Amino acid sequence: MEYRAKQEKVGALRRMRRFVNGLGRARQCCVCGHSFFRFSRFRGGWKSFSPYLHNVKWTGSDFDNFWCPFCRSHDRERHLMLYFDQLGIWGKLAGASILHLAPEKHLAARIETCQPERYVKGDLVPSREGVERIDVTQIPHADASFDWVICNHVLEHVPDDARALNEIWRVLRPGGSAILQTPFASGLETSLEDPEIATDAKRIEFYGQEDHVRLYGCDLFDRIRAPGFQLTLVKHAECLPAIDARRYGVNPDEPLFLCVKVVPDV
Numbered sequence: 685m686e687y688r689a690k691q692e693k694v695g696a697l698r699r700m701r702r703f704v705n706g707l708g709r710a711r712q713c714c715v716c717g718h719s720f721f722r723f724s725r726f727r728g729g730w731k732s733f734s735p736y737l738h739n740v741k742w743t744g745s746d747f748d749n750f751w752c753p754f755c756r757s758h759d760r761e762r763h764l765m766l767y768f769d770q771l772g773i774w775g776k777l778a779g780a781s782i783l784h785l786a787p788e789k790h791l792a793a794r795i796e797t798c799q800p801e802r803y804v805k806g807d808l809v810p811s812r813e814g815v816e817r818i819d820v821t822q823i824p825h826a827d828a829s830f831d832w833v834i835c836n837h838v839l840e841h842v843p844d845d846a847r848a849l850n851e852i853w854r855v856l857r858p859g860g861s862a863i864l865q866t867p868f869a870s871g872l873e874t875s876l877e878d879p880e881i882a883t884d885a886k887r888i889e890f891y892g893q894e895d896h897v898r899l900y901g902c903d904l905f906d907r908i909r910a911p912g913f914q915l916t917l918v919k920h921a922e923c924l925p926a927i928d929a930r931r932y933g934v935n936p937d938e939p940l941f942l943c944v945k946v947v948p949d950v
């Protein structure tokens with residue numbers, strides 16, 4: 685009973701804080717449309733991350749503008765949606781066959797409205813109904829069976845990422861596209877993957893999160909190209925010049941990793 689009373693008090697406090705936050709106009713969520721004073725930070729925000737990650741110019745989520753206080757969308761989900769708006773990708777998803785790995789809730793709901801011909805959602809550890817168990821290094825689907833693969837912030841969790849990239853290449857149809865967002869350090873030439881970085885504390889310090897298995901450097905781009913992908917890094921400043929990144933809670937340094945399976949004519 686005492687526990688329940690405490691929970692109710694916490695809930696009421698949260699609702700009050702959200703109500704006050706909702707009086708602001710400085711920030712806006714492109715998913716739910718609410719405006720407010722501030723997005724929620726991830727783990728204390730960027731300043732709480734290690735000096736190492738600051739030094740190597742870690743580029744990934746916007747830790748200072750992470751969760752929407754109303755719909756709980758997160759920054760990288762919002763950023764993809766803004767890129768998709770601008771590049772007309774939603775229209776291309778209509779009637780398409782799509783594989784969405786580690787599917788984000790809001791992005792998935794929006795994809796459903798595009799009426800794809802086939803929409804497979806997969807996760808290594810599915811936590812929601814309608815999501816298949818899929819290991820990205822062993823995708824249980826036929827060769828050339830998807831037009832799109834969306835894999836947003838997954839590769840940094842996968843020990844054998846080369847195998848994952850080969851699998852994504854395999855299941856895509858010729859001319860199909862993959863969206864392969866992942867954090868990387870623009871100040872690091874070669875990816876950092878050291879067996880001595882083996883504790884949660886060390887992984888947080890050097891990789892940014894306890895369940896990341898490496899910190900990608902600029903060799904990431906060649907790793908993605910290795911199976912044959914034609915990689916285009918679509919920059920926020922060029923693609924979304926009218927989108928104030930701070931207002932919409934996205935990282936302006938995070939490009940869209942647009943990868944096309946180009947198969948030469950034989």
Ligand SMILES: [Zn+2]
Pocket residue numbers: 713714715716717718752753754755756757
């Ligand atoms: Zn929202």
